[in-house]
Structures are given as structure tokens and as C-alpha cells.
Amino acid sequence: MIGAIEAGGTKFVCAVSDDNLNIKERVRIETGTPEESIPKIILFFSKFDLEGLGVGAFGPTGINKNKPDYGFVRKTPKPGWSDFDFLGTLRGSIKCPIYWTTDVNVAAYGELQKGAAQGMKEAVYLTVGTGIGGGIIHEGKLYSGYSHPELGHIAVRPSPVENDSFSGVCPYHNFCLEGMASGPSIEKRKGVKAASLNDDDPAWKLEAYYLAQAAVDYTLSISPEIIIFGGGVSNQKQLFPLIRESFKEQLNGYVQIPPEDKYIVHAELGDDAGITGALLLAKQVANGDEKAAAYHVYKP
């Protein structure tokens, strides 16, 4: 039996499955304070004899086991979670190897193995929802450097077409990508829920411009084979042709990429990407895969 936790800003999803990823039980726990949420998580898993656990936690979190902040949540507005030893608390009760990484990384890994990036070695996964975050696959593995990427906070150039003077919603950078293109930014501009806008609302063209600009920057710096968009906002299917068109214009042929419609795509696993990826990573550590273990794994 293997287990998975997808720890998001609004909810935790916990699941257990067999080695073939057939889910035996699954539960949704609202994200309260650690004191409220952690006991429920531990209670859920206490019923099972786990061989491995994969955790995708909201960032920023330390994912390098050689660093003192490994497994800790770093600065976050969520009450009680700043500097909380999340992994340490879990492993007090859950006695199996644990793969520890970010929520976007597990989703990226799910898409790599079972979704849009199957058979590829280089991919970027970007979730566009309440926040914007991304995971990178390089040589078939999750990429991390000094710490994990924070792809949602790169600087963006304001759209020249719409002459965009919106001041952005990111509390750290105002007008970074997340500040200009997250769900809440759309809602602040328009005064209504993003999901309630018409498909031909000009907001989508503007949104596509920023997502395309980010895709250009990732293309030039990370050079993936595919860029996968997930998260609530990406459910707006009409965005994709608009992103591809703007991407082509902004990149202006500077580097070679695969055909745009295979390069800029919607996540295939939808809401299951994260749990799928976390289970696959749990399986790796249960099998003692040393390559996976190098960086991200707590062993009891």
C-alpha cells in the first residue's frame, strides 16, 4: 500500500492505493491551522500499512534534505504554517519513506508519467489558479537547484496592446505573472468571478498574452519539450489558441520549438494530476529507488 498527500492552500487530499495506482480510499480535509489539519491526516493514514508516502506541499517549502529548512513550510500567509515543520510532524507518526516536494512538482510528475508529457524528458507544468506556480521536469526527473522554482513570480512586461495599467495582486511583487494573471487578478480587474466571464470577453486575450509571455520566458530559459497548463483558470479552453498565437508573435521564431499545438497544452489529468504524481513518487521510494531518493526523500 502506498499513500499520497496533496497539500493545497484550500484543501488537503489524502489517498492510498495499490502499486497499480488503484485508489482504495481518498479523503478531503480543509486546510485549517496545522493543529486542526495534521491530526486528521495522521488519523486517515493510521488505518493503513504504508510502504511509501508522496507529499506535494504548498510552497515555499524546503525540499533539499541537506538543508536545515527541509520539510518546513516557509513564509506563508496561511495562519500557523509559517516555519512549521510539516515533514517532521508527519514522520513522527508515519513510519515509511516519504518523498517530499511541492504541490506543483507532484502534478508535473503526474502529467509526465500519466498525462500530457508521457514519453518526454523535459517539461514545464504551470498551474494558474488562486496563485501561479510551476514544476520543471529535466531529464525525466523533477528539477531543483538551490531551492525549488517559483515560476509564478517572474516579472512580466505589461501588455502593450491593451495598454494595461492594472497594478497587480501579488503582495510581494504587485505586477509579477501571478500578480497580473492569476484567477484573483482577473476577478479584481473585472469585478466578477473569472468563471462567469463570456468566452469572448477581452479578458481572455489579455490573460493569454501574459501566459504566452511566461511561456516564452520558460522556453528561452528552461527549454522544455512541452508546457502544460493546469489549475482552475486553464479550464477556459478558448485560452489555448490565444496563448499559442501570442506565444508565436512574442517568441518571433527565435528558437526552435515543437509545433505550438503540441507544445502549449492543457493538463490531461485535471484535478488528479497531483495525487497521481504523489502516488507514483511514493511508489518510487517504497521501491527504494535511489535516484529519486537522492534529494527529496526522508527515510525512517
Next chain:
Amino acid sequence: MIGAIEAGGTKFVCAVSDDNLNIKERVRIETGTPEESIPKIILFFSKFDLEGLGVGAFGPTGINKNKPDYGFVRKTPKPGWSDFDFLGTLRGSIKCPIYWTTDVNVAAYGELQKGAAQGMKEAVYLTVGTGIGGGIIHEGKLYSGYSHPELGHIAVRPSPVENDSFSGVCPYHNFCLEGMASGPSIEKRKGVKAASLNDDDPAWKLEAYYLAQAAVDYTLSISPEIIIFGGGVSNQKQLFPLIRESFKEQLNGYVQIPPEDKYIVHAELGDDAGITGALLLAKQVANGDEKAAAYHVYKP
């Protein structure tokens, strides 16, 4: 004996050395058309019995030996070089294993092994000169994905402080990083050579703003342990405190990095970074290092 070529836009530098990198002979050849330059390169190396050759070529060039454009120069304004089979032409005459990569990659590798990034595993090297280009080190190796990074062409947000309305000099993107912060962009703004500006000219603060913005973006997407600036413009030492200050302001503490003065630094090897790196890579292929060979190496 090992050999190295640093193929730049204005000159080729060719060198041979022993295994300890003691240079035996070195020559500078102006970058003419392939018909003019290649025979001089081949003549130079014909005097030596090479065991390995490292080449850093101006990009864009194909560096993945599994792709049809491997060793070719791609689209470039340099007369005669577009779609030229550079590596194929060299290997017609030079019969030893050849490590083929970009000019910025060999410089990055030189700085990793003998310069500012010694002992590190994750680094970004950025040259700021006639153009802006960069190389990435990940897990101690040169990074490439679908193709090599083109770090100089990411989009930048115009400086809000100076209210910068400069239209940029990049023929592909106008106002990308290279368009706004390369040597020629400084010269076009000011109407004089960049090197002739006073140390306290406001141009340097503006330049620092853009280089800092790029450093923020690389930090968030690539997450290196160090960002090294080389190239002609980086010889302006007063830039470094300005870049660090602006970087701190723009990143706004969002992710953890090493102390700024160790993180944003000047290249240590200066003009020798490229040849040093190319010789080290030549040595690797001469020794048949299979890890190096995986991706970048032509074997006769």
C-alpha cells in the same frame, strides 16, 4: 594534447594545451565567412596531434547529437553562417572526439571549474556584451533541454523609476533583455561608447535594474547557487552593488538565496573563461568520459 575553439561573433580563439591546461599555442582569427575562417582554423590544428577538442560556438546552434541540426549554425545575421554545418566541416579534417556546445556554455563551464563557481553544482553565467547570452550549470553539468537556453532574450518590464520608453535594439523582440541592456543598447541610448560613460552616469543604474530583473527571473525559474556576469559591459565594477541592491528590491525576499554579494558576482576568469572551459571539456572527451559524452559529443 587537447584543443579548444571559442567561436565568437567578432573573433575565433583557437588554443592547444597539455592536460594541465598549460597553453602551448594560441591564435586569434577574425570571424569572416566560413570560407575565410575555417581553413585558418584547420591549418592551426593540423600542426598538433589532438586527443580531444572542445568547441564553444556562437548560437543558436544545435547541440543535441540526436537532432538533425546538431553542429549546424542556425539563423544568424553573420554572412555565410546561417545553416552552415560547422561541426561537420571541422570533423572532416580534425580526427578526434569533439565536444560541441555554445560559446556561453564553455565560459560557464570554465567559471564552474576554475572561476567564480568552483565547488558549486548550480550556476548561471551571463555574458553582457554585443549581445546577451547565458549558460546554465545544473548538477555540475551543462544544462540543455529541447535546445540550449537563450537567456538574453527573456521579456523585461520597463524600468518604472526612470520611466524608460527606449524601444530596444533586439531585431527579434525589440525590448527583450538584450534589446534593453546589451552594450549596443547603452550606446544607442547615450550616443557614445558605453566604456566612455562616467562611473556615476545614471545609465548604470538603469542597466543594473534590467540585469537585476533578469537575475530575479533566473532565480525564480532556474534557482542557481550563483549568478556570474561576464562580457564587456560587466567590466563596469560599479554595476555590481547597483545590481545587488535592485535585485533585493525586486525579489522582495520571496525565495531564499545565498548572501547577495556571493550570489551576484563578476566572472573571475574574464576573457579566459571560454577557452578554459573548452579545454576542460576537450579533456573530458579525450578521457572518454561517458557522462559528458551523452549529449554533446561527436566521436570519430
